[in-house]
Amino acid sequence: MSVVEVLFLLLGLAALGSALLVVSTKNMVHAALWLVVTLASIAGIYLLLAAEFVAWVQVLIYVGAVVVLLLFALMLTRAPTGPQPDTTVARVLPAAAVAVLVAALLATTVVAGFTGVRLDLDGAVVGSAATTGETIFEKWVLPFEVLSVLLLAALVGAIVLSRLRTDDTEDRGRPREQRDAQEVRR
Amino acid sequence: MPLWWPLLLASLLFAIGVYGVLVRRNAVLVLMGVELMLNAVNINLVAFDAHLRDVLHGGQTFALFIIVIAAAEVGLALAIVLLVFRSHGHIDVDRLRGLADRDPPTEPSGGDGVTAHSALTGPGRTR
């Protein structure tokens, strides 16, 4: 068993364990923090799979921006910081059964489909910033530009949504809400 | 390393994400489940990119695109969550029943469903 394999197993177990904690912990802020662990482990797995640039982007955007956004959201919605008794709905068992069903289905499919196929990482081209940049701006320019338009649309949508006013917001103080909306937009 | 290791990992992460989406009550936590599912897909893409030695690096590029899309999605979703919080005072998904098919209320002052309806479908109420 090579070093890569050992590292993969360790990182994989960390990702799975922290992911389970993300969906099961009773403390909401802890869930966000456990999500950081999962995403970081996945970034490590990207590194192992010769996707260097994707791994750094994962760290930057996911671990950095997305988790911070989620934490902001938790705070802006005045989520309690301590453990809560009611973070899950009443239908835990049916939901778990569905999740197990999905896991069994997918796992059976991939394991049965790729048994005996080796992933040879020795001669793989490492997806460094240079190669990835060349690839994106030579081969994938059009999807890249389309994606930029999508981002712009998402930005506009977020602004429009945050400027929506409802009738029952008067009693909660509008200036504060407007400030919150600007925070979200940023 | 057998190819099915990362694939199995992705499958399990996806199932965990499904579980999180299905059971979490807080909308932000539901979003975390969605993030897990997206990452599971990304693992698949990167693993197959490495396995197939793709000249175009399609797997890694798509993983990047998905990360970008996920960021946009989180931004929009959080705007919606904040709006819901402003209009309802909470973001518990199982208490937002505005989509339920009920008899029309006899009195105009309704519960959650009515106000959510008026808040989320009323661009005419924007100012």
Added chain:
Amino acid sequence: MSALLLGLVLLPFGSAALSLLVGHRAEVAVKGLSVGASGLGLVLAGVVAVPQLGDAAATGQVYASTSAAGPPIELSMYVDQLSAVMLLLAHTVSFLVQVYSLGYLAADPRYPSYTALVALFTGAMTVVVTADDLWLLLVGWELMGACSYFLIAHHWELPEAREGAVKAFLMTRTADLGLLFAIILLGIRFDSYRISTIMAAISDGGFVRDELWLPAMLLGAAVIGKSAQFPLHTWLPDAMPGPTPISALIHAATMVAAGVFLVARTYPLFLSAPAALNLLAGVAALTMLLGALYALLSEDLKRVLAWSTVSQLAYMFGALAVGAYSAGILHLLAHGAFKALLFLAAGSVVHAVGSTSMSSMGGLREKLPDTFITMTVGFGALAGIAPLVGFFTKDAVIGASLDAATAGRLIWPWLAWVLFASTVLTALVTVAYCLRAWLRVFFGQVASSAEPAPTSEPAPPAEPVDEDQQPPVLVTEVHESPWAMRGPLYLLAVPTTVGGLAVAYPHLLLGSEREHHLLHPELAVVMTLLIASAAAVTIWAGRRSTGRATRRPFVPHPPVDRIYEVGLVRPVRRLALLVRAGDRDVIDAYAVGAGASARGLGWVLRLSQNGNVQGYLMVVVVGAAALAVAAGVMA
């Protein structure tokens, strides 16, 4: 010639459409238009028809033809001697009726539609008598039925007018089914719908006796309905609530005459199928006596005339049934003349008196001198008084039936004897009822019009009485009609008086290729004696009954209407009730049940629509997994 013919057919339709279009906006224009158009029609009919009289060869013209599978349906016209005389009759009467209506319906608010329908009626009759295609004939035939419906219901605010119209329409339409089926049968048999072709084929022979009995019987049934013969005779008297000029038009020239015309047109078919002739003879023998008896008992002047029409039509059918073609046609023409005269004169009387009941008339001889003279001529012709036209034609019919009874081969001899007896007896009863009506209307004491007598037609609004000139006293209300009404009376009196010449020279009208045996001098003498004695008996009976309350003799009425009521109307009503109940309780139950079950199912399904997004999502995930499994299993 052909363009003239087409113009003659199209003229009444155009006039009708124009009258309806102009309507109330310009009543004077409508009056001028309708009278002018019918006058032009009369001139055209004369131009077209007069060359065809006598020994001229018939002319035909095909204007259009279908090219679909099967025998072609053609827009084709055919004018022979028969069509010519019918054209002249129809257009003359129509023109006179239009002129007469100027006075009779001067103040009627529905004059435009009335005159348009009269024109349409004339046009339909023109189509019928000139059509060479059976389907074209059917079109005109049905159009006449529709027009008669509308015209009988002219006073549609009266329930009896509506009922009479519906009754006429239902009875004639039912009988018309016979014509429809006969057309189909003839088309299949001869592979053509052209009347002249079919009749030529039948006349050429090659058919076994009674081989074509079915279409002939069906035609006979249609004719019985259209010409109001037993057992469908009851619609004609009930059609009396229509305006009196319409009665003249229907009875003299168009509607009922079309039945006789159809038999004459398809006469070779009937000659080849004596079974149908037997049917006609039996029906005629029964109907003529029945109609005459009813006429004798009726209290209503218009009903007397209506029943007499039924009776006289039976004479024509009797003549045709025994093979006396020219006797039947000449009687039709004579009847057209004197019955139009009688109805128009009766209209004049009604116009003056304001009622159709004979109990409100009497002593009108001095007050209505012109009407008295012309109506006397008409009654004389109807009764068959010696120099008038009815005498000759009726004598021809009776003689023909006697010939058939002694030496005829067409119908059963015993039936011919029955027919002969019936014609003689009916002639006597005819004298009686004519004399009775004549005496009651024009002689005797003036009836007090204080009591409102039952009347079959609402009195036409009398002419506006000038308030300054004369105070409206009861006696001065009875006045002679305007000249627009009296003129047609005198015009019609001419052929009624001298029409007997046609019997002396029938080949001038109908050509000399047919055998005319019309004059029976010894029979005429006997009949005149009989008629005189019948008149004497009537006058004697009338003298005896004066001073006493008139006692209505009881005559058993054949319960025809009662049978229709019990056998047809009530079952149809019950069936309608049943159908309505079925519609409400069975069909609607299905619809309501379907709706209720859908609602119930919706109520159940609605329970799942609880608004819980995560619940929905769970279902989606399970469904997607199930689809994936299914796809894998199937692959």
